[in-house]
Amino acid sequence: MKSDSAAPRALFSATIAGSLPKPAWLAETTKLWPEWKAAGADLAQAKADATLLWIKAQEDAGLDVIGDGEQSRQHFVHGFLEQVEGIDFEHKVKMGIRDNRYDAMVPQVVAPLRLKGRVHATEARLLRAHTQRKIKFTLPGPMTIVDTVADRHYGDRVKMAMAFAELLNEEALALQADGVDIIQFDEPAFNVYMKDAADWGVRALERAAQGLTCTTAVHICYGYGIKANVDWKATLGEEWRQYEQVFPALARSSIDQVSLECFHSHVPPHLMSLLEGKDVMVGVIDVASDVIETPEQIADTIGSALQHVPRERLLPCTNCGLAPMDRSVAIKKLEALGLGAALARTRYG
Ligand code: ZN
Helix, strand or coil: CCCCCCCCCCCCCCCCCCCCCCCCCCECCCCCCCCECCCHHHHHHHHHHHHHHHHHHHHHCCCCEECCCCCCCCCCCHHHHCCEEEEEEEEEEEEEECCCCEEEEEEEEEEEEEECCCCCHHHHHHHHHHCCCEEEEEEECHHHHHCCCEECCCCCHHHHHHHHHHHHHHHHHHHHHCCCCEEEEECHHHHCCHHHHHHHHHHHHHHHCCCCCCEEEEECCCCCCCHHHHHHHCCCCCCCCHHHHHHHHHHCCCCCEEEECCCCCCCCHHHHHHHCCCEEEEEEECCCCCCCCCHHHHHHHHHHHCCCCCHHHEEEEECCCCCCCCHHHHHHHHHHHHHHHHHHHHHHC
């Protein structure tokens, strides 16, 4: 069931950044690294069931681009790494990540990296088979991967990022062949190591997207709505200008779409104008609050972004993934996103 890629895109085509909460029967809830509730064939079935449930919820909410909600991976970075040879998952070590913002138990790179095989074929094909809308698939970006593993082999962040970029590219090309319309790389690390992002992060990203003819995207955020991130944001001052250092390099890059935080952030909206020529996925849903946005609030956010982004390039989105949220709250946020985009179409269409 391939989507009709020749169809014109709806104005204010709405989508999510990527992750959605896992149902309680699939994994622990409200956790970033949840334990699965089943194993083997039962787990595979539970992942597929959860994915189908979220496809339906996104369609019912009126979203235009549908994702798998990342129901099949424990974490947005480690889900990919589990299929990479050269990584020791048996001996995880504690490491400060995102410039020591928080500690994580991370696997170690111990040998040259190679893909063991396909990483996300099952969920991409499931998604393709069960919706006629456009589908988006998310992968971690090379720089963010490098920041979420311990290196015992390469001894050089750029070299290791390029090695991961090659593997990501291999999987991205295969996802495209599975019928994926949009491949998005998640690079929250771009907002932490801004100079490195401009120096080599964008180059590694382009390597990961090399040869893709489908739409390509990058998501850059201030993280999930977890306490460590909320505390960090409180230290960033009145104006969050991280994007200012990275957007010019992205504007010159081959990547088609950029996903950014907007609603309830301290990002000066005019920074969006640095992305001239790109589609801009504007975050209109706060993932750090359980308060449900009203359609009016969402349309207002879209309205203010329209001062800096041409309307045919503006795509309403969530600020980040919804993985650690309560499932019922996430459903209401999806519904709000769909209603807000619809209201914006009547207001600004
Ligand atoms: Zn994010």
